[in-house]
Each structure stands twice: as C-alpha cells, then as structure tokens.
Amino acid sequence: MNFELKALGLAEAAAQKCDALVVVMGEDFAGGSDPVSRLAQEARKAGDFEGKPGKLLQAYRFEGVAASRLVLAGAGDGSAKRIQAAVHAAVAALRSKGVKRLVVCLPADAPEGAVRAAVAGTAEASYVFVATKSKPEGRELQRVTIAVAGDVAAHQGAFDAARAAANGIEFARELGNLPPNLATPTRLGEEAKKLAKAHGFQCEVLGPKEVAKLGMGALAAVARGSEEPLRFIVLKYQGAAASEAPVVLVGKGITFDSGGISIKPAPEMDEMKFDMGGAASVLGTFRALGEVRPAINVVGLIPSCENLPDGRALKPGDVLTSLSGQTIEVLNTDAEGRLILCDALTYAERFKPRAVVDIATLTGACVIALGAVRSGLFASDDDLALALQEAGDAACDPCWRMPLDDEYGEGLKTNFADMANVAGRPAGAVTAAKFLQRFASRYPWAHLDIAGTAWKGGAAKGATGRPVGLLVQYLLGQQAPSAAGRKPAAAAKRKPAAGAAMARRTGGAGRKAAA
Missing domain, CATH: 3.40.630.10 (Zn peptidases)
Structure with a gap:
C-alpha cells in the first residue's frame, strides 16, 4: 500500500475524492462550519457520538463530503496511543467495503507521534495474509493519505520513519x-x-x-x-x-x-x-x-x-x-x-x-x-x-x-x-x-x-x-x-536498578511458546 502525507483541514479533507474518509476526533473536539464538524456536533447533541476511545460513527454519501463513506473515530484524550487505536478501529470497520483510496484526517492539535500512530494503525488493520491462498482476495486498500494541519515539512521525518516501520512490520x-x-x-x-x-x-x-x-x-x-x-x-x-x-x-x-x-x-x-x-x-x-x-x-x-x-x-x-x-x-x-x-x-x-x-x-x-x-x-x-x-x-x-x-x-x-x-x-x-x-x-x-x-x-x-x-x-x-544529537547507550555494563519493574512470579505453563 502507498502512503502519502498532505496538509488538509477538515473542509479540504471533506472535498477529497476517495472511497472513504476517516476523521479522528478527541473528546474535546470543537470543530467549525464544515460538513464533518456539523455532523459531529449534531451527533453529539443526539448522544450518538462522544469522541470516546473506540467509538465510531459511520455515514454513507453524507452531503458535502466527496468520499462515499465517512467514519468519525473517537480518540479520547487524543494521545498517540488513542489515535492509533481509533484509526485501527475505523480501518477495520471498512474492511471488505471495497475501499481502495482512503484519507485519514488527524486532529489539528494532534501530539507528536500522531502521524506514526495513524500509519501504524492503518497498516495493521488493513493487513491480510494471502500468500498461500488459491484466491488471493482481501487486500483492497491501495492508497492512503494522512492529512495533517499546518506545515507538512514538520511531520515529514516522522512520516518517512513510520512508513518504513510499517513496511518492515508487514515484511x-x-x-x-x-x-x-x-x-x-x-x-x-x-x-x-x-x-x-x-x-x-x-x-x-x-x-x-x-x-x-x-x-x-x-x-x-x-x-x-x-x-x-x-x-x-x-x-x-x-x-x-x-x-x-x-x-x-x-x-x-x-x-x-x-x-x-x-x-x-x-x-x-x-x-x-x-x-x-x-x-x-x-x-x-x-x-x-x-x-x-x-x-x-x-x-x-x-x-x-x-x-x-x-x-x-x-x-x-x-x-x-x-x-x-x-x-x-x-x-x-x-x-x-x-x-x-x-x-x-x-x-x-x-x-x-x-x-x-x-x-x-x-x-x-x-x-x-x-x-x-x-x-x-x-x-x-x-x-x-x-x-x-x-x-x-x-x-x-x-x-x-x-x-x-x-x-x-x-x-x-x-x-x-x-x-x-x-x-x-x-x-x-x-x-x-x-x-x-x-x-x-x-x-x-x-x-x-x-x-x-x-x-x-x-x-x-x-x-x-x-x-x-x-x-x-x-x-x-x-x-x-x-x-x-543523541547520546548512544553507555558502554559500561551496569546491574539492573534496585526495584526494577517485574512480575513477582512466572510459571512455565500457558501458550506453548518455545522454551
């Protein structure tokens, strides 16, 4: 799958020609006057969407949105971890829907790590193993645009690293x-x-x-x-x-x-x-x-x-x-x-x-x-x-x-x-x-x-x-x-610090992973 990075606001993202638009929203989302913001505001008033972690709201051919499918994905406090989970849930919900071209729109105030989280969440949820199947079906998603607010250059390094990591994980x-x-x-x-x-x-x-x-x-x-x-x-x-x-x-x-x-x-x-x-x-x-x-x-x-x-x-x-x-x-x-x-x-x-x-x-x-x-x-x-x-x-x-x-x-x-x-x-x-x-x-x-x-x-x-x-x-x-500009790990050997985090007791039973 091909990833690209673009600077798009909600209104611009709504105008993008694609099969599906995923908009990640935290609990404190305010929005504007664009179609996506209006949907989110009305859904909140009706109690249908709150921006809480894992919550999704799907719409089909919503007025003012060029994408055939629109998904609002709740990201709770807006942390990178919550954003990754939100994108994963949204992309998983779109599986088997014939989505080939996807736009993922991140919050305007997304934290450092949000771009990486969006790429990782998309790649993980869309992965399908087909190498040993007689009919290799299921890999539908082909092109993904990660939309960010502001200067793309500020996110480019993180995006390049995230894309490389996603390819390595898939490999x-x-x-x-x-x-x-x-x-x-x-x-x-x-x-x-x-x-x-x-x-x-x-x-x-x-x-x-x-x-x-x-x-x-x-x-x-x-x-x-x-x-x-x-x-x-x-x-x-x-x-x-x-x-x-x-x-x-x-x-x-x-x-x-x-x-x-x-x-x-x-x-x-x-x-x-x-x-x-x-x-x-x-x-x-x-x-x-x-x-x-x-x-x-x-x-x-x-x-x-x-x-x-x-x-x-x-x-x-x-x-x-x-x-x-x-x-x-x-x-x-x-x-x-x-x-x-x-x-x-x-x-x-x-x-x-x-x-x-x-x-x-x-x-x-x-x-x-x-x-x-x-x-x-x-x-x-x-x-x-x-x-x-x-x-x-x-x-x-x-x-x-x-x-x-x-x-x-x-x-x-x-x-x-x-x-x-x-x-x-x-x-x-x-x-x-x-x-x-x-x-x-x-x-x-x-x-x-x-x-x-x-x-x-x-x-x-x-x-x-x-x-x-x-x-x-x-x-x-x-x-x-x-x-x-980073100091490498020290070469001197040290013993673990006192009180290092640990489980008090581990046994040999459970999943039959190799000993």
Whole structure:
C-alpha cells in the first residue's frame, strides 16, 4: 500500500475524492462550519457520538463530503496511543467495503507521534495474509493519505520513519505467517540475501559445515534432528563511519519447534511456526533500515534451524560445548531457543558492539507474566534498558523490564557441565534470561522475550510483526550524535536498578511458546 502525507483541514479533507474518509476526533473536539464538524456536533447533541476511545460513527454519501463513506473515530484524550487505536478501529470497520483510496484526517492539535500512530494503525488493520491462498482476495486498500494541519515539512521525518516501520512490520508478518514447509532456514537465508541486494547491505549465510568449523556446538546440536539444513545469517547495514561501533540485533530463528525429544502436546503445535518471530523481526527491521537509512551501523545475526525428534536429535542429558567454550547440560530439548542464541551472542563479540539486543519467542513463562500486551525486557545496562523502554512507548510497542538478580541463576547449576539449559518452572522467563546473560558479559546487552507478543492465537491467529516498531524507533534514537544529537547507550555494563519493574512470579505453563 502507498502512503502519502498532505496538509488538509477538515473542509479540504471533506472535498477529497476517495472511497472513504476517516476523521479522528478527541473528546474535546470543537470543530467549525464544515460538513464533518456539523455532523459531529449534531451527533453529539443526539448522544450518538462522544469522541470516546473506540467509538465510531459511520455515514454513507453524507452531503458535502466527496468520499462515499465517512467514519468519525473517537480518540479520547487524543494521545498517540488513542489515535492509533481509533484509526485501527475505523480501518477495520471498512474492511471488505471495497475501499481502495482512503484519507485519514488527524486532529489539528494532534501530539507528536500522531502521524506514526495513524500509519501504524492503518497498516495493521488493513493487513491480510494471502500468500498461500488459491484466491488471493482481501487486500483492497491501495492508497492512503494522512492529512495533517499546518506545515507538512514538520511531520515529514516522522512520516518517512513510520512508513518504513510499517513496511518492515508487514515484511515480518509475512515471513511469520508462512507455513513451516515454506519458511525454512534456507528460505530465511534467501530472504536476507534479497534484502541485501535490494538495499545495499552486506550479507553472509553460513551452513552446517561453516557453523561446525566455527565451533557453534549448541546451534549445531539443535539442528541435528531435522533434515532441513541450518543457516546462520549475518546482515550488515552501514549508515555511519566504519569506526562507529554497531548495534547488533540477534533474532531466534526456529522455523518450527516440535519440542524435540521433549515433545510438545499436539493442540496448537501448529503455532510453533511462529517460533522464528525473533528472526522475522530482525529481517523486518533491516527492511525498514533500507528505506529510512539512519546514521548508525547495525549488524543482524540470525541462527536458524528446526527443532525436531529423530534418531540423531538432541537428547535430555547430552552435554554440549558452545562457541564460548562453556559447556551446557541439556535437561529439556524444548529449551532450544537459548541454545542457538548463546552461540550467536558469542559470535557478536567480534563486532565490538556498542550494544546487543536479542529478540526471541523464548518462554511460555513470559506469557504468564505479561500476557500479550508487553514484551519482556531484560538488560544488563540501565541506559540500554531505558532507551528500549522509551522506544517501545513511543512506537506503541511496549515492553516491561524484568529482574536479573544473581540469585535467579542458582537453578542453572548442574553436576555435569558449566550450566544446565533450564532451571525449573519458577521464574522461567528470568532464568532463561540468566542463561543468555552468561554469554553476553562483554558488551551492554538486552533480551526481549516476545513469546506473548509475536503472534496472536484463536480467530485472529497470525504474526503481529512485533517488536519491529520498537526496534526501528530505538535505532533511530541511537544514531551517531553528529546526525541525531543523541547520546548512544553507555558502554559500561551496569546491574539492573534496585526495584526494577517485574512480575513477582512466572510459571512455565500457558501458550506453548518455545522454551
């Protein structure tokens, strides 16, 4: 879909020739003498529309409005979060109405972030997956105009970033929604190469022999049970001087997770195709970087394989030697995500990064702790954690900081290796993060557990593209100081601040996200 930005008042927006006009209104909307304002005023008097969050009023061929369909969308206090929800509700209501040309008119006093919110809300509500359907119907919306009051130039930067993020999110959703027989590790490598060719990135895709030569024993062990060959993908975007240390993004790419020998229950196992949500988010973020071209260096690392049971598969009781040289006793083969990530985190050291962020559908325990609203955030560096939290809030893609107290790592002790790969049910999301932390001690590090946010189940089943919005916003805020006037995350490692936000207790039950 094509987005454009225009300066239009309500009267001008009403005159636009389009299939539908969405007008976002807060509770304090006053309006003028134009047709849309008159409708809103009359509807309020009649008690049919109040501008409250989620409220919609639809009109067909309303006098004085060129669009066939008019939707008034309530945005409550007019915050960016409410605007995104209002636009999402309005566009969702127009689905299957044959709307190809849409104008979204924002309030005259819309806050910073309103343009981003409008683009994100439109893109999310209009997305339809058709790649594997015999009759690819449903993608009707083709052109969207975001109408703002005043000078367009003041909103252009935010609009360009929002459009790039929306394209990145859609790219991630498309990959996540592909069935596991198509979205294989090989396919992820091919998609990375296509991105690199289209946007001028550097790309290297390693196979089983190269991974074995490097000494990535944990990644190689997880891949043993599948006939699909593993891939280790390295993407590099250079938007700043070569001397600038990069941010490294590490995405978990388990393209299907049966649990291995520790096999999962059959119900909803099909959703384990979404276990490559971290990998999809890294690729989606690079898709956005290719458009917005920020002044920052970024490296993407994606360890990818399947986790299946066969005669060669990883077994409970096996001891692995990771790339770092640390040994790991496998107590549960369904805790495979951390095994492939630990080798990638060690590999990241060679880039001398300013920060490393790994993204993974890691634990069902995080779903119990935070549900589907916020991603779990763990960080060894306070500045990095704050930057990610602020980015998530600004992008309406929120996360919540969880603890990393040393005591949580006690459960990883074992008599047979340097550590075990699981520590029991209590605080399962935290102990998984503590495992990863043992491989991320040489740089500022953060871990995003997206098991609850990377996809939806039930009638709305499908990938969400999260946390691409958060990652893009974070990277834009971490550009070289000469370009963005922002101080990068501090290089010094810090322990989490006392009283860091947390859930008191997390369990291992709930959605069967890969451990």
